[in-house]
Amino acid sequence: MNNTQHIVKIIDENVNEIEALIQQKVDIWFDYIVFSPLWWFGVAFSIIPWIIWIFFHKKESRDRLLYSGFVVMVISIVLDVLGDQWALWHYRFNVVPVLPTYLPWDLTLMPVTILYILQFKPNASPFLKAIFFALLTSYIGEPFFQWMKVYHAANWKFTYSVPIQMIIYFIAHFVSTRKNFSELK
Template identity: 55%
Template sequence: MEKEKVKDLIDENNYQVERLLDQKVQIWSEYVVFSGIWWFGVALSTLPWVLWFVLRNRQSSDRIQYAGFMSSIVSLTLDVLGDQYGLWHYRFNVIPLIPTYFPWDVTLMPVGIMFLLQFKPTGSPFLKAILFAFLTSYVAEPIFHWIGIYEPLKWRYTYSFPIQMGIYLLAHYFSRRKNFQELT
């Protein structure tokens, strides 16, 4: 296929996506923003961070926040992939152009992980990973599905369990890194 034809196909696809995003923002601005479920999402986006800043262990907060940030990046990436491949989708987004549920990936996942990392820091990371995976996969996901925010299409809660364990264990690994060079 010639280069110009490919460019035209890509451009047309982008225009279609832009039109759908415009429609999504229109629906969001008319029906979602300032609704009760939107305010619920705003609260889920902010209150856990307030709790973290009040209850965190200040001696290790930088290290733990580093691990939380890394878990947020992994969570966002996997969530975008799952949404784009049609495994699930979200409704009632706090921010309409982000395809994932912002409170989940940027607040609930990392803050939950950070609290677990801080609690009994010498405890078994595998037991904590199992607890985290159980709570996120079999408690939180069904609640978000029941509320109507999360719609698993080609996904089962059980599929999330090993992924959530892996995200926690990765965060645990990052929280234990010490090889940072002094800035000069």
């Protein structure tokens, strides 16, 4: 067996083990999680903040805000997957069983919170807003979800999240303040 065949063999064995564990995770989800109170909690946190935002956002800024929110979603999902894969944290009671992220956090709570902060006092200091957002998510949001047993910080401290959350806010602020886009040609 040459080196390439050996590498292919061990990768395929690893994939088979991962697939078996994912199936076990799906079985656990179906047997214990779906329709449980914490699952419904996640479904509610996935939908209700967006419904509230629909009624209370600045309609004239909708496109700009949604574009910023989408950027926040992408960043949040990527960082959440990396943190999960590197065993820094993991989630229980996922709304969707096969994803390693907590979708209510990544697709709703993070972006909607930032969207509200962006539109509240739009001329206020982005630095102060970033600090507020980072402290809110790192010292209230994360501990709350850990207390609820949805989130487990295995090798992570809430303080580590502060600079990351600030950067996410700064990126959202930057995206929301773009004046124009070049024309498609």
